[in-house]
Amino acid sequence: VQVLDNIESNGPPPKNFDVLLGIALCSLFLxxxxxxxxxxxxxxxxxxxxxxxxxWNPEEARPASLIQGGLGGLAYGFAFAGFFAVVCGWATQFRCTFSFAFRQLAKIVLFVLFGWAFGGLAAGLLYQPPESPAALSAISFLPSALSSADWHGRWVAGAILGQKAGFLLGAAFCPLIVWRAWKGRKE
Structure with a gap:
């Protein structure tokens, strides 16, 4: 019996489908x-x-933005949860631990945070709105707040765009991040 126990402990780890459900819930929360x-x-x-x-009027702007931000983040978390669970399952053959999956999720979150900060800084500090109406029509896809003279408003507009770009970059690099981390782990 002891020999069989040693054989089982040296084999591949068992498949952990529950880990993927847990990490999907973490993605929603994050x-x-x-x-x-x-x-x-x-x-x-x-x-x-x-x-x-x-x-929004000044009294409701802050509380309403929290609700809107939470619901928007929840929508992105929901969209990413299934994708991330599938990627983790594929890359690890459903054998990853929760701590491994959470570390990879944290790496993806860094893309979002970096995109948010970079977008805000770039728009707030570096972007100078064009003075010509023709030039403004060429960039009409950008939020109107970018044309504001107030750098705070430009920060927010750029941060929101940067956060979305960071999410897309994180999702694009997610399979590579998870796969490389799984292949490079010490067994």
Missing amino acids: GASLGVLAAWFNAWLSPEYFQETMG
């Missing part, structure tokens, strides 16, 4: 949390942005 935290900072920095773009 998405909502990031949405609320980013919205809180953005609303603290420039409640005028939300008044201008959403039409």
Whole structure:
């Protein structure tokens, strides 16, 4: 019996389908949390942005932005949860541990945070709105707050775009991140 125990302990780890469900729930929670935290900072920095773009009055701009940020983050978390669970399952043959999957999820979250900060800094500090109406029509896909003279409003507009870009980059690199981490782990 002892010989069989040793053989089983040296084999591949068992398939952990429950880990993928747990990490999908973490993705939902992290998405909502990031949405609320980013919205809180953005609303603290420039409640005028939300008044201008959403039409909210000054008293409701901050609380409403938290709700909107949380729901938006939850939607992104939901969209990413299934994708991330499939990627983790594929890359690890459903044998990853929760701690391994969570570390990879944390790496993806860094893409979102970096995109948010970089987008905000780039728009707030570096972007100078063009003075010509023709030049403005060429960049009409950008939020109107980018044309604001107030760098706080430009920060918020850029941070929101950067956060979305960071999410897309994180999702694009997710399979490579998980696969390389799984292949490079010490067994």
